[in-house]
Amino acid sequence: MSYTGRCACGDVAVDIAGEPIQTRQCWCRQCQRIAAGGPTHNAIFRAGDVAVDGPLAVDSYRAASGNTLTKWFCPTCGSHIYAQSSARPELKTVRLGILDDPHGLRPQMAIWTDDAPVWALIDPTMERYPQQPPSPVAPNA
């Protein structure tokens, strides 16, 4: 299976060769700030499976875990493309909204639900973590 995607304006395209290791929605306050108020939805792939074509802007911050979180986004329309944690450079966390339909992926868990606003509705069938979940582990390639 492979996935394709693009930002809202089309300047950045992604081509993904493999399956995600994990999919999840993140309600941390930093994600709400970049994602217009909802959680980010993320599919975590092996870094080598993700090819990105187009200009990228980059920003990073120190997360609550102490790790540095780096985020790449389209400089023309601000769509976030993917992120990486300094603790797990072997993974790329791709933003679900940029993937072309139908991709069949959906979030399996909600994380940092402690930060969710009171009006948030979180699917009760999803696994839920009030803060950071255990790290995803890439299976041996």
Next chain:
Amino acid sequence: MSAPDAGPHTGQCLCGQVRFTVSAEPVGARMCWCRDCQRIASGSATVNVLFPEEAVRYEGEIGRIEMIADSGNRVERGFCTGCGAQMYSKTVEPAGLPMRVRAGTLDDPELMAPTAIIWTSSAPSWAVLDPRLPHHPKGPTPRNPK
């Protein structure tokens, strides 16, 4: 329309380069599941708090892009050039519609809970849509003149 004690409400992007104040109370709040919104909002609906445009004052370097939205309206979306945080959306044509400030950029993202959900026809199958709120398959019905 604005109460004498209206605002100021404040907010900022993630990196702090863009900041804003709003000198009015919200005139509405809604979630938008249009496909463009999902692309800029990392797969979520955008959550928007509506204000009269003249009450919102931004400082900092904002990237602006104009697109024809699914509604057919010409829409300008603003984001922080430093961190890519989505800041606002406003309708350039037709004029006079309220400005949509992204709820995540407000220092109080609970200032007003969403009161409607729009473009539910393009929401992903797994989206949880509050059944207590009005659902609009496409854009909002233009009945709120504010």
